[in-house]
Amino acid sequence: xxxxxxxxxxxxxxxxxxxxxxxxxxxxxxxxxxxxxxxxxxxxxxxxxxxxxxxxxxxxxxxxxxxxxxxxxxxxxxxxxxxxxxxxxxxxxxxxxxxxxxxxxxxxxxxxxxxxxxxxxxxxxxxxxxxxxxxxxxxxxxxxxxxxxxxxxxxxxxxxxxxxxxxxxxxxxxxxxxxxxxxxxxxxxxxxxxxxxxxxxxxxxxxxxxxxxxxxxxxxxxxxxxxxxxxxxxxxxxxxxxxxxxxxxxxxxxxxxxxxxxxxxxxxxxxxxxxxxxxxxxxxxxxxxxxxxxxxxxxxxxxxxxxxxxxxxxxxxxxxxxxxxxxxxxxxxxxxxxxxxxx
Ligand code: NAD
Ligand code: TYD
Numbered sequence: 001x002x003x004x005x006x007x008x009x010x011x012x013x014x015x016x017x018x019x020x021x022x023x024x025x026x027x028x029x030x031x032x033x034x035x036x037x038x039x040x041x042x043x044x045x046x047x048x049x050x051x052x053x054x055x056x057x058x059x060x061x062x063x064x065x066x067x068x069x070x071x072x073x074x075x076x077x078x079x080x081x082x083x084x085x086x087x088x089x090x091x092x093x094x095x096x097x098x099x100x101x102x103x104x105x106x107x108x109x110x111x112x113x114x115x116x117x118x119x120x121x122x123x124x125x126x127x128x129x130x131x132x133x134x135x136x137x138x139x140x141x142x143x144x145x146x147x148x149x150x151x152x153x154x155x156x157x158x159x160x161x162x163x164x165x166x167x168x169x170x171x172x173x174x175x176x177x178x179x180x181x182x183x184x185x186x187x188x189x190x191x192x193x194x195x196x197x198x199x200x201x202x203x204x205x206x207x208x209x210x211x212x213x214x215x216x217x218x219x220x221x222x223x224x225x226x227x228x229x230x231x232x233x234x235x236x237x238x239x240x241x242x243x244x245x246x247x248x249x250x251x252x253x254x255x256x257x258x259x260x261x262x263x264x265x266x267x268x269x270x271x272x273x274x275x276x277x278x279x280x281x282x283x284x285x286x287x288x289x290x291x292x293x294x295x296x297x298x299x300x301x302x303x304x305x306x307x308x309x310x311x312x313x314x315x316x317x318x319x320x321x322x323x324x325x326x327x328x329x330x331x332x333x334x335x336x337x338x339x340x341x342x343x
Contacts, residue, residue: 001233003080003121005031007073009063009111010085012036014187015125015179015221017046019084022225024055031055033076035069037062037103040325041088045317046186063107069114081122082228083111086159089190090129090152091333094276097151104155105162112166112174121173123232126160128180128217128244129153133279140284142178142240149277160240167238175235177228180244180284183307184221189318189326193218193304196255197311198318200264205341207334210274212252215281217244220303223296230294241292242284245300254304261308272337 006023010016011034020032036042038060050056057076061068063085072078085107087093087100108124115122131140132147148157166172183193196206227243235241259266298306311318322330 003027003030003232005033005076005078005080007033007035007076007078007081009035009081009083010042012038012042012044012046012058013084013088014041015182015224016084017186018184018221019082019225019228020047020056021050022222023229024050024053026229028055031076033057033059033072033078035059035061035063035072036085039087041188043186064102064110066110066113069110070117073114073118073120078118078120080232081111081115081120082232083108083122083124086125086156088152090150091190091275092329093150093152093155095332100151100155105158108159109162112162112172116166116170116172122163123228124159124163124174124176125228126176126178126240127153127156128178128242128282128284129279130157130160130178131282131284133281134283136281138283139246140242140282142242142288149279153279164240173237175231175237176240177231177243178240178284179224179227180217180219180282182221182224183218183303185307185310185314186317187221187307189322190329192251193254193258193307194311194318196258197262197308198322200258200262200268201312201315203264204268205270205338206255206268207270207272207337208251208255209272209278212255212271213250214278215248215250215283216254217246217248217283218254218300218304219244219296220298220306223298226297227289227294230289230292234292241289242286243289244284244286245296245298245303246284246286247300248281248283249300257301257304258308261305262312270338270341272334272341
């Protein structure tokens with residue numbers, strides 16, 4: 001199967017930009033249009049070395065704008081939409097949830113409408129958070145009920161279900177991947193692994209929520225990209241596929257790997273007030289994706305270590321971000337939590 005012209009929404013964000021880079025390297029016949037609103041998390045510089053390539057172009061736009069999405073698809077003769085565009089951070093969704101519904105639910109709905117009108121295939125990027133937090137003896141499988149618990153997860157679950165509803169009602173050719181916690185290059189430093197890595201490099205406190213025994217499957221973004229590729233090329237239309245390593249660790253174990261990789265002291269760790277409604281454990285079974293011939297290149301430890309090294313080697317990428325509007329968010333989210341925790 002080949003795709004001539006892809007509309008990659010959210011292609012300037014963390015996973016989207018890694019996907020664009022991966023796809024251009026492995027599918028030289030494709031043209032890619034990145035469609036991105038360039039929110040705080042969307043950064044053109046994530047693809048700085050590729051904008052000169054005639055196979056890549058950028059449309060700055062909002063996925064909730066039906067006319068603009070339709071125009072971009074028609075002008076560029078799009079045959080596949082890959083939807084990464086979203087508000088993505090759970091803590092931001094606790095502070096200001098409404099934009100999560102606008103972009104993640106209504107935005108995905110608009111993409112579905114355009115895909116229906118123009119007869120396009122749509123691949124939607126969902127998350128393991130739609131399953132909610134799960135008990136210790138279970139791994140989520142694709143047929144499990146969705147039970148989201150944060151405004152972010154609820155908006156992603158609504159989008160996931162809209163995509164499935166369009167497949168059933170309109171026979172729209174869709175596929176969905178549900179990704180685990182991704183780590184790797186160009187992840188905005190609000191998320192745990194880049195936040196802890198950059199704080200450690202700067203010698204700043206590492207704010208671990210609660211007891212730090214929550215469990216996550218930290219998967220390398222490279223493996224998410226190859227998982228999406230496997231589903232695009234060999235997945236069954238209408239189906240959902242989990243993408244992760246299938247192995248989880250506690251946040252304290254993740255912190256240990258970050259600190260060891262960066263040769264930093266444990267004294268930086270502070271246990272701070274927990275996140276509201278904090279999901280205790282995510283864990284997915286990824287056998288369905290493996291059956292397509294996919295396997296991850298990185299185990300979770302290597303993934304976290306590799307990500308921490310990238311932040312050590314790429315200060316020029318994150319230093320301007322951390323000194324800008326990120327500061328305001330950081331103060332709001334952590335100042336009170338960290339006050340009085342100094343060792
Ligand atoms: P990100 O926050 O780094 O990037 C999101 C991108 O979407 C940015 O480029 C932003 O500008 C763009 N965007 C936001 N609102 C938009 C709008 N209304 N219209 C157009 N563009 C808009 O996110 P990410 O971590 O790369 O996540 C990408 C996708 O993968 C999301 O759908 C997310 O839910 C999903 N996902 C993420 C993870 C993870 O660990 N990061 C895990 C599983 C699934
Ligand atoms: P995060 O990267 O925000 O991803 P998600 O909430 O989507 O899993 O957080 C990963 C884990 O790290 C999660 O259990 C919350 C925890 N965490 C902290 O302990 N401290 C922090 O400052 C952040 C941002 C996250």
